[in-house]
Amino acid sequence: MSYRTILVADRGNIRTITLNRPERRNAMTPEMQMELISSMEEAALSSCRVVVLQGAGEAFCSGLDLTALHAMHRKSQADIQTDAERVAHLFRTLYELPRPTIAAVHGAAIAGGTGLATICDITLATPAAKFGYTEARIGFVPAIVSAYLALQLGDKRSRELLLTARLFGAEEAHRLGLVNEIVAPEQLPLRLQALAESLVANSPASLASTKRLMAAQNKPWLDAAIAEAMVANAQSRQTADFREGVAAFLEKRKPSWALKD
Numbered sequence: 001m002s003y004r005t006i007l008v009a010d011r012g013n014i015r016t017i018t019l020n021r022p023e024r025r026n027a028m029t030p031e032m033q034m035e036l037i038s039s040m041e042e043a044a045l046s047s048c049r050v051v052v053l054q055g056a057g058e059a060f061c062s063g064l065d066l067t068a069l070h071a072m073h074r075k076s077q078a079d080i081q082t083d084a085e086r087v088a089h090l091f092r093t094l095y096e097l098p099r100p101t102i103a104a105v106h107g108a109a110i111a112g113g114t115g116l117a118t119i120c121d122i123t124l125a126t127p128a129a130k131f132g133y134t135e136a137r138i139g140f141v142p143a144i145v146s147a148y149l150a151l152q153l154g155d156k157r158s159r160e161l162l163l164t165a166r167l168f169g170a171e172e173a174h175r176l177g178l179v180n181e182i183v184a185p186e187q188l189p190l191r192l193q194a195l196a197e198s199l200v201a202n203s204p205a206s207l208a209s210t211k212r213l214m215a216a217q218n219k220p221w222l223d224a225a226i227a228e229a230m231v232a233n234a235q236s237r238q239t240a241d242f243r244e245g246v247a248a249f250l251e252k253r254k255p256s257w258a259l260k261d
Contacts, residue, residue, distance in 0.1 A: 053094075108130045
C-alpha cells in the first residue's frame, strides 16, 4: 500500500514506519492519522516481527497540525466526534499492536507526538529530545493521551505534566519512566538495530501473547477512561478558549483567555 504522509520500509523482520512531513515537523493531520492506523493494521497481518516508529527531519512529531485544528470550531458535532474517535483509534491500535514497538525519538515529540512516542513498548531518545503535553497552552484538553499517561505514571505525576503543559527533556522523561534509554544521536541507529534484533530473536508467539495479556489486564480501565476522554476531547474543541488558543498560536501572540470555564 502506498502512503502520502508516512514511509514504510522493511529490513528483514523489522518494519520501520517514518512520519514524513518534515516541513511541518511531522505534525499529524487526519490523513496521517489514518495512514498510521492502516500501516499498523498492515503490520499486524504481515510477517514482520518488530515495528519501529520514527520521524523524518528535525522532529519526531510536533502533535496535531494546528492549521487543521483552526477550522475545527466550524465543524459539525458529528465531524468533531469522528475526529476524537480517530485519535482514540490511533492510540489504541498502537497500544494493542501484536508486535513489539520501538519509538526512536531524536527531536521534539510534543502533545500527541509525546503520546505516540511513549505508548510504544520501548522508547529510545537522544539527549536533545523534548517532550510535553502542551494542549492546555492552546485551550485544548490532552484528553485521550491522558488515559495512557495515567496508566504509565499514576495520577499525581500525570496531573502535574498535564496541568503545567510544560516541556521536559529526555533525562526527566527517563527518570519518569516514559523513556527507556537515552542514546547518543550517532549511536541511535546501531542501538535501535540491536534492540530490534534482540526482540526478533524471541518467540513471536510469546511476544504476541504477552502483549495481548497486558492489554487485556488494562482493558476495563482503559475502555472507561477513553470513553470519558473522547467526550472531553470533543467538548473542548467547541470552547471559546480553544478558538482563542489556536488563533493566538497561529498569530504568534499571547492568548486572552475567557474569564469563565
